[in-house]
Amino acid sequence: MHEETPTETADRPMDASPLPGLPVDRPAGCPFAPPAELARHREEQPLRRMTYPDGHVGWLATGYSAVRAILGDQRFSSRYELIHFPLPGPYEGGLPPAPLGDMTGIDAPEHTRYRKLLAGKFTVRRMRQLTDRVEEITGAQLDVMEAQGPSVDLVRAFAQPVPALVICELLGVPTSDREFLQAQTAPLMDLTVSEEERTASYVALQEYVRALVLSKRVEPTDDVLSDLTTSDLSDDELTGVAGFLLAAGLDTTANMIAHGTFALLCHPEQLAALRGDPDLVDGAVEELMRFLSIAQTGVRAALEDVRVDGHLIKAGETVTLSVETANRDPERFPAPDALDLRRAANGHLGFGHGIHQCLGQQLARVEMRVAIAALLTRFPTLRLAVPPDEVPMRNHTNIYGVHALPVTWGAG
Template sequence: MHTEPSTHPSRQATATAAGPLSEPVQLPVTRPAGCPFDPPAELAQLRERRPLSRMRYPDGHIGWLATGHSVVRAILADQRFSSRYELMHYPFPDGPAEQLPPAPIGDLTGIDAPEHTRYRRLLAGKFTVRRMRELTARVEQITADHLDAMERQGPRVDLVTAFAQPIPALVICELLGVPYADREMFQRHSATLTSMDSSLEDMGAAMTGLHEYMRELVLAKRAAATDDLLSDLTHGSDLTDDELSGIGGFLLGAGLDTTANMLAHGTFALLSNPGQLAALRADPGLADQAVEELMRYLTIAHTGIRTALEDVELDGHLIKAGESVTLSLQAANRDPARFPDPDTLDLSRKATGHLGFGHGIHQCLGQQLARVEMRVACPALFRRFPTLRLDVPPEEVPLRHDMNIYGVHSLPVAWDQA
């Protein structure tokens, strides 16, 4: 399961202005009306008062909320804070009422060292900058194929289903050696796992279904290896079939949802900021900076959780062993102490140090692949369709308030035919 929960319109938790630490706040979740790219306004108010506030969790636990960039980054880098699900207190109202179970085998986001270190070492070499850039030509071809299909289908499409979802799905399927024809099944399981409305029972069933699917695939690759990452791991490591199935499912899920939402939500953001879109069109060399700035500005994986394994003194406060800390990555990425004029999308900004991919030992394993996909797909879309525009008023674009990864459920677009 993912550890980056998102907002939900029914979760109207409000934060009072951060008063004395004896008056814990609740996690702000409601985004400002008409501002689909901005975090809840109360987060900025809390961050201005102090970057680390006492917070009351829905189960009654009194822990912490971190909103400042330096504090969030420090916690992500500190192994005295655990990522284990079963130690966490869930910060969102209407979430699972029961204690979260331990992470399934192979889920790198919910485990600590040394188990995490073992898995990470096996996988890190498969996702290096060099290896991912070697995929550029194939990503360019996949992108061109889907742009061709859009042009044949157009001049109106849902960009999510026509472009944003299938490109990263096909790339991760080819990389892992997963049949793309099975995508409807595993995308359904992935949607259950990333929905804020799913019960623990539903999530467990989806995880079991994905694990069983991947186990059959692992057994097939043991019998006859193919040229892909899952075969490499199957024949080149001491991982058990259960571990291979779990890691395969984890990588598949991670490669599907996040990049798809960055492509769709990033397109929405650029269409809503025509000056920045014009700058990108005028200077293709801005693509690398644009990816980093969009990651910072949108922060679609916006909330993390860590639990102190021992007493830790931080920012003048004592975080006691067993206390959970909710990490507002979106507030940290909008911290004016780190990024001047942070609420403005500025593609000329060097957004070095943003936390859109996390930080520390759990920093996104596939970040280099995501960069390649966004660097290729986003500029190509606007080159092919220079008149691309929203096909509905911005306020009618359905936002993913109900999912772990923020973004849009659909993005109706149109363009002028030649």
């Protein structure tokens, strides 16, 4: 028998009519704020019914307690083929099962098998041992950026190259192939591209990784991918896992570095605090993860009837999880809409929660700490080169952030 959690109580009343869809429009001039309608629903009813584009009537969770409870409960499935997608577009007709190696779209025990093989490669200790190398890569890229300046797109000049070079080195991928791999990864994150374009990019990425896997089996080198060739993973599984790790490493941390820098440049008092106290950087990374929540939305499907926050979610029903509003819940974080680098932001859901919590979170932390601190030290006069409302945002991708971040430095 399942032991009830604190979130499971008697049924609570709810609005009679479901929401007509997932609110996505952010407040004008507020690139860091969640959609205002989502925030309003969190205050009024943090778990409520919602109609999906395919007609399914499921749920929307916007409050911290509900989102965290569902993320941590294995009675809710991550399997793609069981969920209803909350946005109109290529996925509203239903998703196919996750390809081999895609850990985000599978459940235990299959997920457990992959996770156990990979967890030891991304421990806190091992990632901290990488700090010196990350500092070397970051310093070299700052040299390149300085030579290009004094005005650059920070995304292309710094935020993308640093984590890309790190993940390529970690996996044993030739760094000369970085731009090709980033070009194949971008359509996988973009919800506006056609299914044909997305498929073509996926196939190209898989073909590249498969050739790399086969070469590592013949001539292993000192890297994670070579290590994994000694496991019981088949070539198909290893190709899928490597592609999954590569795509994640190329995109998510790059977005946090760029978007985090954007947020700091728009909050000069916080930027000054970080410049004045470099020891703030660890807390700054956690607060930026909470404040920005670039992995803004999750989706789960109930495998059985489950009570959460006083509501009965029935087997087969999909729940959309608004991580960005959960991380702004005033019941969990005081003054949550303020960026406060001195805040104790522990417990944020920026890396997820439960068995699907981000595998590479320790690597991401190291990269962000090093990159942000080094960037601000090298360029003490760094500032936006355009007004904030002219910075192009990634409004239609799985990972929120900036498409480009024009910056400049030197005499104003």
